[in-house]
Structure formats: C-alpha cells, structure tokens
Amino acid sequence: MQITESSKLQCSVADTQLLSSDIYRVKLATGSGCLPDYYPGQYLIVHLQNNENNCFSIASAPQENQQHLELHIQQLKGSPNSQQLFREIKEGVLNISLPAGNCYLPDSMDKQQPLLFIAAGTGFSQMKSMIEYCLRHHHNGEIHLYWGARTPADFYLPNLPVQWSGQGLHYHPVVSEANHEDDWCGRHGLLYEAILADREKLHHCQTYISGSPQMVYATYDVMIENGFPKKKPAL
Structure with a gap:
C-alpha cells in the first residue's frame, strides 16, 4: 500500500x-x-x-x-x-x-520484530489500530502494551486489552493515582517507571509511544537515558 x-x-x-x-x-x-x-x-x-x-x-x-x-x-x-x-x-x-501522521506500522515491517506500545489516556486509540492490525495479520513477534491512566476508571475500554491477551499480547496497565477505594491490585506509579523496571525484556522492541506531546517526549528521553535504542519520535 x-x-x-x-x-x-x-x-x-x-x-x-x-x-x-x-x-x-x-x-x-x-x-x-x-x-x-x-x-x-x-x-x-x-x-x-x-x-x-x-x-x-x-x-x-x-x-x-x-x-x-x-x-x-x-x-x-x-x-x-x-x-x-x-x-x-x-x-x-x-x-x-x-x-x-508519520508514526505508523509500515508495510515492510518484519513480522518477527518484537513490538512495544506505550499509551497514556486516549493515546490508546492509536495503539488499538496498530495492535488489531498486527493480530489480524498474525504478527509473530512479541507484543507488549503499557497503558497508563490516572485511576482505574480511566481505562475506558478495560476488557479489550484483556481479550488481546488471549491472542498472545502482553498487557501491562499502570495506574498513577489509585487509592484504597479503587481496590486496584495492579501496578502503581508513572508509566515510564514500569517501562524501566521491565527494560530487560523490552530493550530489543520497536517502540511506539502515544499520548500528549509532553508525555511522548518525556518518556522517550527517559528511555534513551536508560539505554534504549535511539530513534527520533514520529508524530
């Protein structure tokens, strides 16, 4: 195409x-x-x-x-x-x-390439398009999705990534401001902190980041500072 x-x-x-x-x-x-x-x-x-x-x-x-x-x-x-x-x-x-937009999956992408999708808030929408395309076309490389939200209620399509997990995707929801009333048992903290904690299994992934421009560039800078391969963000 x-x-x-x-x-x-x-x-x-x-x-x-x-x-x-x-x-x-x-x-x-x-x-x-x-x-x-x-x-x-x-x-x-x-x-x-x-x-x-x-x-x-x-x-x-x-x-x-x-x-x-x-x-x-x-x-x-x-x-x-x-x-x-x-x-x-x-x-x-x-x-x-x-x-x-220049941030997309190319036709020439290697189907064995491990992929890392990082989304904050409605940045999930961009990742949804790419993930569903990969699953539909039987991408063979590992796929990781890190979705960050302020509270658990902000995961506005909470069941969809769980469905993708049944097709092999590794889903990592991260909440930054959960409290006792939320009864959240998942990961807490900032999105980039979860990425850095898992860096050993993510280092060789091709990475896509979606969210506000501030979030995208801040996450990119932290990842580069911590040894991830350098490639200029595309918008």
Whole structure:
C-alpha cells in the first residue's frame, strides 16, 4: 500500500457511545461507502465549522472494503473547540481529511520484530489500530502494551486489552493515582517507571509511544537515558 496524499470528505456520525465519564467512541461513515487508505497508527483531521481543526488518532485498523472509522474523543468542558466539536457530532456530520501522521506500522515491517506500545489516556486509540492490525495479520513477534491512566476508571475500554491477551499480547496497565477505594491490585506509579523496571525484556522492541506531546517526549528521553535504542519520535 502506497499512500501519497490526504483526501477530504464529509462523514456522517454513525454512532456515539459514552465509554467513561468524558470519553466517547465515535464512528464515522462516508456517504459513498469508500474510505481512503491509511496506515495503522495514522490520524485524521476534523475541520470544524468555526475554521478550527482537531486531530484524532484513527482507532480502527485499516482493512479492505472498510465502511467505518472509529475515534476515541475526550470531551473537554472548558474548551470552546471541544464544545463546537460535540455540537457538530450531535448534528451528525463531520468534515475530515486523512490520512496524516508519520508514526505508523509500515508495510515492510518484519513480522518477527518484537513490538512495544506505550499509551497514556486516549493515546490508546492509536495503539488499538496498530495492535488489531498486527493480530489480524498474525504478527509473530512479541507484543507488549503499557497503558497508563490516572485511576482505574480511566481505562475506558478495560476488557479489550484483556481479550488481546488471549491472542498472545502482553498487557501491562499502570495506574498513577489509585487509592484504597479503587481496590486496584495492579501496578502503581508513572508509566515510564514500569517501562524501566521491565527494560530487560523490552530493550530489543520497536517502540511506539502515544499520548500528549509532553508525555511522548518525556518518556522517550527517559528511555534513551536508560539505554534504549535511539530513534527520533514520529508524530
């Protein structure tokens, strides 16, 4: 698959589902039923009616005859852009362009290559696209997913990575601010601390990091400082 330029199109909002207190799964469909090709891990741009643009990772893995695109969108009550976006979602039509982004799984990827996916918050959506693509195409290398959240309730699709574990994925959820009321028995602390604790089994992985720019570069810097192979982050 060779993708050279993005396409603009109008999509209908086929479905919305509240996954947590403020995160929605939004499914888009085109009137023509045809979606542009994209690589797993790329994102799309939503062009709002107020001339602002919002970028969202495509959570659905690309496939032939694809009918829908899945997005994971956090509603930010203090953001005018977020309020405008959700008004347009409620109206049922979004203008988008895709694909965009240089952080994705290439066609030429070695199926034996061990992979490390690191996600914070809704950064999980980008990892979902890549992981589902790998599982669908029978990737033979080990796959590790580290998903960081502030509280256990912030894992907005908690059962999905567990399902992937049944297909061989190694899932490592990490909570930074769990308290006694959460009854959390998993790993505590910062996401990069879990990565460093497991560095011996992760050192040879090809790594993808998704989250806020601050989180991505901070995690990257800490990993490089601790001996992980150096490669400039792609956005």
